[in-house]
Amino acid sequence: MAQARTDWTRGEVEQLYRLPLMELVFRAAAVHREFHATGEVQVCTLLSIKTGRCPEDCAYCPQSAHYDTGVEVTGVLERARIVDAARAAQDAGSTRFCMGAAWRSVRDGQEFDHVLEMVREVADMGLEVCCTLGMLTDDQARRLKEAGLYAYNHNLDTSERFYGEIISTRSYQDRLDTLARVRQHDISVCCGGILGMGETEEDRIDLLHTLATQPEHPESVPINALIAVEGTPLADRSKVPFWEMARAIATARILMPRAMVRLSAGRVDLSMAEQAICFLAGANSIFAGEKLLTTENNDWDEDRAMFEILGLRPRDAFKDARPEHVPA
Ligand code: SAM
Ligand code: DTB
Ligand code: SF4
Numbered sequence: 001m002a003q004a005r006t007d008w009t010r011g012e013v014e015q016l017y018r019l020p021l022m023e024l025v026f027r028a029a030a031v032h033r034e035f036h037a038t039g040e041v042q043v044c045t046l047l048s049i050k051t052g053r054c055p056e057d058c059a060y061c062p063q064s065a066h067y068d069t070g071v072e073v074t075g076v077l078e079r080a081r082i083v084d085a086a087r088a089a090q091d092a093g094s095t096r097f098c099m100g101a102a103w104r105s106v107r108d109g110q111e112f113d114h115v116l117e118m119v120r121e122v123a124d125m126g127l128e129v130c131c132t133l134g135m136l137t138d139d140q141a142r143r144l145k146e147a148g149l150y151a152y153n154h155n156l157d158t159s160e161r162f163y164g165e166i167i168s169t170r171s172y173q174d175r176l177d178t179l180a181r182v183r184q185h186d187i188s189v190c191c192g193g194i195l196g197m198g199e200t201e202e203d204r205i206d207l208l209h210t211l212a213t214q215p216e217h218p219e220s221v222p223i224n225a226l227i228a229v230e231g232t233p234l235a236d237r238s239k240v241p242f243w244e245m246a247r248a249i250a251t252a253r254i255l256m257p258r259a260m261v262r263l264s265a266g267r268v269d270l271s272m273a274e275q276a277i278c279f280l281a282g283a284n285s286i287f288a289g290e291k292l293l294t295t296e297n298n299d300w301d302e303d304r305a306m307f308e309i310l311g312l313r314p315r316d317a318f319k320d321a322r323p324e325h326v327p328a
Helices: 010-017 021-035 079-091 110-124 138-147 160-166 172-184 201-212 242-255 272-280 300-310
Strands: 040-050 096-101 128-132 151-153 188-190 193-195 220-225 260-263 285-287
Touching: 010 021, 010 201, 010 242, 021 242, 021 272, 040 079, 040 110, 040 260, 079 096, 079 110, 096 110, 096 151, 110 128, 110 138, 128 188, 138 172, 160 201, 172 188, 188 220, 193 201, 193 242, 201 242, 220 242, 242 260, 242 272, 260 272, 272 300
Parallel strands: 040 096, 040 285, 096 128, 128 151, 151 188, 193 220, 220 260, 260 285
Antiparallel strands: none
16 A cells, blocks of 8 residues: 655645546545545534634634624533533444534633543543644643543644634644644644635645645544635635535545545535535545534435435444544
8 A cells, every 4th residue: 555645745736736627536536445445434523512702813713702693602511411412423323523612722720621521421432532622732632632532623724825814813833833732642633624715726735735744644634615604704705616625625635545534514515416526536524413513514314315325334433543441
């Protein structure tokens, strides 16, 4: 099996991205077959455990306190709500449960202790537990790992150049620093971006290049299409053309052959045929469940029907590395 390269040049990434689409998808499908059981799709479910009033000004985000989006604000959810949601997700066939909090960064104290407790419980249920809580210190990453955290989501979102036009309250380097801490503590890295925020093709190529030249590739790469939410500065952005999504997915698949490439936000707007092209182009993970964090997602039943028609099957949990506490 070929090695995964982390020394891609910008020119190589650009060349791939700009291939005639059918050629690009064909090459991505070949890489996909070499590195993965085709037809196998990881099913993940999100839960927003703390919603809204976030001090950051991410222009795409309905949870930023800077914009009036009408999102329902909550404190950190209590144990029963989280455990029930995790169980429901597991019963519906999900193998990864991701808890998201609208924080700029984690603060030590009662709330973080509660999150650690929730990580422990969800891990004990046999789910791959993931969190996305904003920036982390070294010690917080260590404590999350100790509690049984499997993966951490922290997106680079776009190119370094365009980042400053989308977020002013933190830097690209802040993101990279947290990612390095997560990696240091041997937590699986989930890192991707958003298309359709007004970035150019050059920015998309730069993002893919940055992801693929990290010292180690992220284990999962979510590719989101912007969900333009009323009240955010990006509310009027037109939808990213589907073919750009397919292009980004296929390029990510070729550049990071072992990664799980996740067809993430925006899937709700895609037809089954469009989703099929994404799976062909190397996407092998989705978010399932009626909601992402605050926005609507595809119906469980529709997803089940799609799996049936396309001959897809859910991937087992912990296929890459099973922690000691989880029986085989
Ligand atoms: N506050 C934490 C952070 O920023 O890392 C965690 C939650 S944040 C909502 C997680 C990710 O959701 C963001 O990095 C962004 O990529 C994605 N996201 C947020 N709003 C989105 C939108 N409207 N459309 C697409 N993706 C979005
Ligand atoms: C990711 O890349 N996409 C997910 C997850 N990681 C946390 C979040 C999408 C959020 C879409 C907007 C919302 O539902 O609030
Ligand atoms: Fe806050 Fe995360 Fe939303 Fe940015 S993306 S406003 S950090 S919740």
